[in-house]
Amino acid sequence: MIKIFKAKKILTMNPAQPEAEYVAVRYGTILGAGSLDALKGWGEHEIDETFADKVIMPGFVEGHAHTMEGTLWRHVYCGYFDRMDPDGKIWPGIKSKEGVLERLKEAEQQLDDPDTPLPGWQLDPIYFDNVRITRQDLDEVSSTRPIGVLHASGHIMNVNSKALELGGFLKPGLNHPGIPLGKDGLPEGELRGPDVMTPVGIHVGFGRDMLDCDERGLRDFGKLCVRAGVTTVTDLAARLQEDSVDMMLRITGEDRFPACVVPLRFFHGLTPKELVDHAESLLGQSTQRLRLGRIKIVSDGSIQGFTARMRAPGYYNGAPNGLWYVAPDQMAEIYDLALERGLQVHTHTNGDEATQLAIETLENALKKHPVPNHRFTLQHCQLADAAQLRRMAGLGMCVNFFSNHTFYWGDEHYRLTVGPERAERMNACASALENGIPMAIHSDAPITPLGPLFTAWCAVNRITASGRVQGAHERISVEDALRTITLGAAYTLKMDGEVGSIEAGKRADFAILEDDPTTVDPMALKDVPVWGTVQGGRIFSTADL
Amino acid sequence: MNTPDKTDQPITIIGGYLGAGKTTLVNHLLRNANGLKLAILVNEFGELPIDADLIEAEDDNLISLAGGCICCSYGNDMVAALMELSQMHPKPDHVVVEASGVAIPGSIAGSVSFLDGFSLDGILTLVDAYTLLEKASDTYLSDTILRQLSDSNIILLNKVDLIGAPALEEVQNWIAEHAPQAQIIQTQNAKVPLAVALQRHDSFSTEHASSQVQHIEGFETEFLSIEKPVDAYSYGTKLIAKHPHLVRAKGFVRDVSGMMKTIQIVGKRLDIHDAPQGVKQGIVLISQKNIPSM
Ligand SMILES: [Zn+2]
Numbered sequence: 104m105i106k107i108f109k110a111k112k113i114l115t116m117n118p119a120q121p122e123a124e125y126v127a128v129r130y131g132t133i134l135g136a137g138s139l140d141a142l143k144g145w146g147e148h149e150i151d152e153t154f155a156d157k158v159i160m161p162g163f164v165e166g167h168a169h170t171m172e173g174t175l176w177r178h179v180y181c182g183y184f185d186r187m188d189p190d191g192k193i194w195p196g197i198k199s200k201e202g203v204l205e206r207l208k209e210a211e212q213q214l215d216d217p218d219t220p221l222p223g224w225q226l227d228p229i230y231f232d233n234v235r236i237t238r239q240d241l242d243e244v245s246s247t248r249p250i251g252v253l254h255a256s257g258h259i260m261n262v263n264s265k266a267l268e269l270g271g272f273l274k275p276g277l278n279h280p281g282i283p284l285g286k287d288g289l290p291e292g293e294l295r296g297p298d299v300m301t302p303v304g305i306h307v308g309f310g311r312d313m314l315d316c317d318e319r320g321l322r323d324f325g326k327l328c329v330r331a332g333v334t335t336v337t338d339l340a341a342r343l344q345e346d347s348v349d350m351m352l353r354i355t356g357e358d359r360f361p362a363c364v365v366p367l368r369f370f371h372g373l374t375p376k377e378l379v380d381h382a383e384s385l386l387g388q389s390t391q392r393l394r395l396g397r398i399k400i401v402s403d404g405s406i407q408g409f410t411a412r413m414r415a416p417g418y419y420n421g422a423p424n425g426l427w428y429v430a431p432d433q434m435a436e437i438y439d440l441a442l443e444r445g446l447q448v449h450t451h452t453n454g455d456e457a458t459q460l461a462i463e464t465l466e467n468a469l470k471k472h473p474v475p476n477h478r479f480t481l482q483h484c485q486l487a488d489a490a491q492l493r494r495m496a497g498l499g500m501c502v503n504f505f506s507n508h509t510f511y512w513g514d515e516h517y518r519l520t521v522g523p524e525r526a527e528r529m530n531a532c533a534s535a536l537e538n539g540i541p542m543a544i545h546s547d548a549p550i551t552p553l554g555p556l557f558t559a560w561c562a563v564n565r566i567t568a569s570g571r572v573q574g575a576h577e578r579i580s581v582e583d584a585l586r587t588i589t590l591g592a593a594y595t596l597k598m599d600g601e602v603g604s605i606e607a608g609k610r611a612d613f614a615i616l617e618d619d620p621t622t623v624d625p626m627a628l629k630d631v632p633v634w635g636t637v638q639g640g641r642i643f644s645t646a647d648l
Numbered sequence: 649m650n651t652p653d654k655t656d657q658p659i660t661i662i663g664g665y666l667g668a669g670k671t672t673l674v675n676h677l678l679r680n681a682n683g684l685k686l687a688i689l690v691n692e693f694g695e696l697p698i699d700a701d702l703i704e705a706e707d708d709n710l711i712s713l714a715g716g717c718i719c720c721s722y723g724n725d726m727v728a729a730l731m732e733l734s735q736m737h738p739k740p741d742h743v744v745v746e747a748s749g750v751a752i753p754g755s756i757a758g759s760v761s762f763l764d765g766f767s768l769d770g771i772l773t774l775v776d777a778y779t780l781l782e783k784a785s786d787t788y789l790s791d792t793i794l795r796q797l798s799d800s801n802i803i804l805l806n807k808v809d810l811i812g813a814p815a816l817e818e819v820q821n822w823i824a825e826h827a828p829q830a831q832i833i834q835t836q837n838a839k840v841p842l843a844v845a846l847q848r849h850d851s852f853s854t855e856h857a858s859s860q861v862q863h864i865e866g867f868e869t870e871f872l873s874i875e876k877p878v879d880a881y882s883y884g885t886k887l888i889a890k891h892p893h894l895v896r897a898k899g900f901v902r903d904v905s906g907m908m909k910t911i912q913i914v915g916k917r918l919d920i921h922d923a924p925q926g927v928k929q930g931i932v933l934i935s936q937k938n939i940p941s942m
Binding site: 271272277278279280281282297298299301302305342369371372373374376377412423424426427428429430431432433456460 | 665666667691692693694721722723724725726727728731748749750752755758759761762763764786788789791792
C-alpha cells in the first residue's frame with residue numbers, strides 16, 4: 104500500500120532536493136520525495152492530506168538522552184522552567200522555595216495512605232539564590248510520609264525528617280561532607296552525592312536502579328518523543344540486564360510504540376572484556392525499534408559539580424581538579440577491544456583533560472587497529488579547545504555537544520566554574536563544523552528537557568538564562584542546526600543510512616511541524632509547535648497520545 | 649563517625665591503581681582466611697581468579713566460597729551493596745572492599761562512616777614498586793595517586809622483587825615523604841599476613857598463638873611468652889626499639905599494677921588498653937624479613 108503525503112513544505116536534508124511538497128511511503132519506507140508527478144510512477148496510491156498545512160522534517164534524532172525521564176514524570180516536577188509531561192500538560196516552572204513546598208503540598212493532598220513516599224525531581228536552587236530546603240521545610244508538607252526532592256543535577260537530594268529516619272540518618276554524630284548538619288547536630292536534610300543519597304533514596308522512591316526505566320516509564324518516554332518530534336532516541340547509559348532487554352524489546356515492539364530506541368551499554372562494573380563481550384552479544388537481538396551493541400564510557404564528572412577533569416588553569420573558583428570515573432588504562436583497553444570487534448564507543452568527557460585523554464587514547468588505539476569509519480563519539484565534550492577539535496577531526500571522531508548547557512548553566516560557567524573566556528567557547532559548534540567534525544547536539548534528558556528544536560535554538564542563539572549571548576562566535580546557522588538534530592545525530596549512531604533525511608530508501612520517520620523552522624525568527628525556533636511524528640510510516644499525533 | 653561497637657562489621661578498603669596487585673591481594677587473603685569469614689566486594693568479577701574447587705555457588709552478583717567466604721560485585725553502587733550485605737546471615741566477620749583503580753579510598757571510607765553496622769578497619773593501598781614513580785608523574789594520574797596514598801593507613805609497596813635496592817630506597821623515601829601518615833610494608837605478590845592487612849582480626853588466644861600465626865613468605869613471626877608482670881608502656885617501647893622491622897604486634901601482659909593489659913603495635917605506634925577477661929600473657933610479633941637496609 105503506497106501512501107503519498109502532501110505537505111506545505113518538506114525539508115528533506117537531501118542536498119539534491121532540499122525542499123519538496125510530497126513524500127511517498129510504502130510499508131514504512133520512503134519511496135521518494137518530490138512532486139506528485141514524480142511519485143505517481145510508483146503505482147497505485149492514496150494521497151494523504153493530513154499534513155497538507157504542515158511542515159515535514161526528517162524525524163529528529165536525540166543522540167544523548169536517558170529513558171528514565173519517562174519514569175521521573177510519575178514524581179512531582181519541581182523545576183524552575185516550564186516543562187511538558189508525557190500527557191502534554193505543561194507544568195509551570197517554580198520560582199521560589201515556597202512555590203516548591205506549595206506544589207509538594209498539592210501532591211501530598213492527593214495521597215491517601217500516610218506512609219506513601221512523595222518523590223520530587225528537577226529542583227535547581229541556583230535559580231533562587233541557592234536557598235536551601237531543609238528537612239523542617241519538608242516536614243511541613245508531611246511528617247508521616249518520606250519526602251525526597253532530587254536536584255536537576257541528579258546528585259543532590261533534599262529530604263524530610265521521616266525519610267532521614269527511615270534511612271537511619273536522623274541521629275547526631277554523622278560526619279560526612281555530603282551530609283550538612285544543622286545547629287542541633289542532626290542532618291539539615293540535604294544529601295550530596297550518590298553514596299549519601301542511596302540509603303535514604305530507596306525510602307522516597309528513588310531506588311538503586313534509577314538508570315533503568317520501567318515499562319510504563321518507557322511508554323511515557325515514547326510520548327515525550329512524539330511531543331518533541333523525536334523518532335530515534337538514545338538511552339545513553341543502560342545496564343541492559345536480561346530482564347531489562349526483554350522489557351525494552353517487548354515495549355518497543357508494541358504496535359503503537361513511536362520511536363526507535365538506541366540503548367548504549369554502560370561500562371561500569373564490568374571488565375573491558377566483559378563489557379565488549381556483552382555489547383557484542385546484544386547485537387543479534389537488535390530490532391527495527393531497539394538497536395543494541397554500542398558502548399558508553401563515562402570518563403569524568405560534571406563541570407557544575409566540579410568533578411570534571413580540567414587541564415590548567417583549572418576551575419575559575421580555584422576548586423581542586425575533579426575525578427576520573429574510568430582508569431586511563433581501562434579506557435585504552437576498551438577502545439582496543441571495541442575497535443578490534445567493530446563496536447562503537449561513546450565517551451562522556453566534560454572537562455578538557457578528559458577530552459584530551461580520550462583523544463590520545465583513541466589515537467594510540469587506532470595505530471594498533473586502524474579501523475576506518477569507527478565514528479567514536481565524544482559526548483558533552485563541553486570544553487574542547489580549537490586544537491583538540493582539530494585533532495578530533497584528524498582522527499575521524501564525532502562530537503555530541505551539550506548545547507542546552509549554554510542556556511541552563513551558561514551564567515554559572517561564566518561567573519563560577521570556568522570563567523568568561525572558556526565559558527564563551529564551551530560547546531563549540533561553529534568550530535566543530537568548520538573542522539568538518541560530524542556533530543550532534545543534545546539535551547541529556549532528563550537533565551534538561553527532550554526537545555531538539557530547543558537544543559537547536561541554543562546552538563543558534565547561545566543565550567543564557569539571564570538573557571546574555573555567550574560566545575557569539577560559536578553560534579551556528581539555523582540550517583546547520585537543523586541538519587545537526589537530524590542527519591548529524593544519525594551519523595554519530597551510524598544510522599545516517601536509514602534515518603536523518605527524507606530520501607528514497609530511508610525509514611519513513613518524520614517530525615511534523617506547525618510552522619517552518621527555516622523561516623521563523625531564529626529566536627522563535629524553540630517555539631515552533633510540533634504536531635507529532637511519523638515513525639516507520641505510522642502516524643502519531645500529539646493530540647491522540 | 650559511628651562509634652565502632654563489637655557487633656559492627658569491620659571494613660578494610662583496598663585501593664591502588666590498576667596493576668598494583670589488588671586482585672592478587674584479595675586472593676591471597678581468601679586463601680589465608682584461616683576460618684575467618686570474609687566478604688569481598690569487588691567492582692567487577694572479571695579477573696578474580698578463584699580456584700574452581702573453592703567456589704560453591706555462583707550467581708550474577710554473588711560467589712559463595714568455601715569456608716563461608718563470599719565475593720560480590722558492586723558495580724555502580726557500593727553503598728547499596730553494603731546495605732544488602734548488612735542483611736546477610738550469618739554475618740561475615742570482615743568486609744574487604746576492593747576499590748576501582750581511580751577511586752579515592754577516603755571517599756569510600758566516608759560512605760562507611762554513615763552506614764549502620766559497619767566500621768572502618770583501615771585503608772590499605774597497594775603500589776607497584778616498579779611503576780609507582782612513573783605513574784605518579786603521569787599527567788592524568790599523578791593527583792589521583794597522591795590522593796590515594798594520602799588517604800591510606802597502610803601502603804603495600806608491592807613487587808619489591810622487581811627492582812634493585814637503590815631504586816627501592818628511592819620509592820620508599822618518596823612514599824614516606826608524600827604519605828607520612830602511612831605505614832609502608834614491602835611485599836612480593838602482595839603476600840602479607842592477614843593480621844597485618846586486617847587489623848581488627850589479629851585477635852588470637854595466647855594458648856593457640858603458634859597455630860594461628862601464619863607463615864607468610866617475607867615475614868617472620870615470633871611468639872614471646874611472658875612470665876612476670878611488666879610495665880606495659882616501657883615493655884612496648886622496648887619491643888619497638890629492639891625490632892626495627894616490626895610491622896605488627898599484639899598480645900597481653902600483666903601490668904605492674906596487677907591488671908591485664910592489651911599491647912598493640914602498628915609500625916612504631918604503641919597502643920595500650922585494658923585486656924578482655926580471661927586472656928593469658930604473651931605477645932605475637934610480626935616483622936619483615938630480608939629488608940634491604942636503608
Ligand atoms: Zn547523560
